[in-house]
Amino acid sequence: MTATAAPSPAPGPDHAHELAAARVRHALGPVTVLRSTALGGGLYNSARLVELADGRNLILKTAPPATAPALTHEQGLLGTEALFHRLAAPTGARVPTVLHHEPAGPRAPSEWLLLTYLDGTTWDTARDRLTPADHTALRRSLGESLARVATVTGPAHGYPRPAVGLTAPDWPAAFTAMLHAVLADAARFAVPLPAPAELLAALPGRFHDRLAPVRRPALVHFDAWEGNLVLGPTADGTWHLTGLIDGERAFFGDPLAELVGLDPLGTAEDDPDLMAGYRSVTPSLTLDTGARARLALYRIYLALIMRVESAPRAYDGTFATWLDTWSAERVTRQLAVLDDLEARDRA
Incomplete structure (x- = not known):
């Protein structure tokens, strides 16, 4: 799949959910998103638990806008996370599976990452x-x-x-x-x-x-x-x-x-x-x-x-x-x- 940005839906009463659903469909195709819920605990990236009609649970992580103030090494952190999971998985370490990584670009002011959800x-x-x-x-x-x-x-x-x-x-x-x-x-x-x-x-x-x-x-x-x-x-x-x-x-x-x-x-x-x-x-x-x-x-x-x-x-x-x-x-x-x-x- 060509890495192009997911379209941004028009503002509405639950813009965050609609944007999450659009990104998941961009990555996976015509799936049905039942709900998405903001998760706490992160100090830099935001995360949402996304529940699909087919029973899958996914994690959607979104970085701050590329223009936001950050430390030098913090450029493209979700790209680093995607790389880590891809490299660590073959070693037998239990890590999420990377489903899609979207770098920040002209149509994506913030990079985002879609992962499988680890139960527990x-x-x-x-x-x-x-x-x-x-x-x-x-x-x-x-x-x-x-x-x-x-x-x-x-x-x-x-x-x-x-x-x-x-x-x-x-x-x-x-x-x-x-x-x-x-x-x-x-x-x-x-x-x-x-x-x-x-x-x-x-x-x-x-x-x-x-x-x-x-x-x-x-x-x-x-x-x-x-x-x-x-x-x-x-x-x-x-x-x-x-x-x-x-x-x-x-x-x-x-x-x-x-x-x-x-x-x-x-x-x-x-x-x-x-x-x-x-x-x-x-x-x-x-x-x-x-x-x-x-x-x-x-x-x-x-x-x-x-x-x-x-x-x-x-x-x-x-x-x-x-x-x-x-x-x-x-x-x-x-x-x-x-x-x-x-x-x-x-x-």
Whole structure:
């Protein structure tokens, strides 16, 4: 099918539903859309649950207009998500099936993505119903699934959209570009940093020898926190991992970076169950001094992203206050980790 934009229906009492129905018919042909419902929980893209007369449930995701303020790496995020799902699916990881991706263009002011719906509930919603045995099994399954995703090798290091300018033939150069981009975004949006910009910008060069051993650009989801993990109950009452969603932050680089995206679930590298699952696929994973230095660098990078994105996304209230405090503490703590690791090297 030629990728052309779905027509926009005339304004009416339920414009969002009519637009969703038009996009689904554009992607799938003459199907009957019974209803569509806005879903909450997203902080950037909007999402709707679309129910078809043939019994299928789909997810329609829509990005903000291409003219909306965004971080440098946030151009074409739904294209990144589509790519992630397409690459991850053959590894055995449970991800939605991509039915259609429409880039922003002259007739589509916002890019959109149509996916199959994964039955279940997110880990954060089910958390209070999980037993210790559930937790152990799920962490092992998650580690195994993410290790399988990391077996995918990209064409270059960095974000998978060359137009963004954050790709490079080696990981130190790519990570330098990625970190420098978010620092430039902080300056562009006048976001105060928790440490001097010069100190933060110098980190990839300072720890070049720790980044250089990463030679293969592995696929990294980088946002596999419990809100992006779908669980389902089994016949015996236990829970299993039924899906990994929202791959819009994905990049190609150090597979260790995946552990940082898991931080809301606890420090992944210190979780024996998750690491056992990961090593069942990749026994060679090591957590030496170099690996721990890289983890600290990636934690600083993610904290800076979350801090700076609060400006273009206009976060406010309690969440904005918490994020400001958390990101500052996070960066300060990880800089101390790097200082300590450097001191051990010199000792």
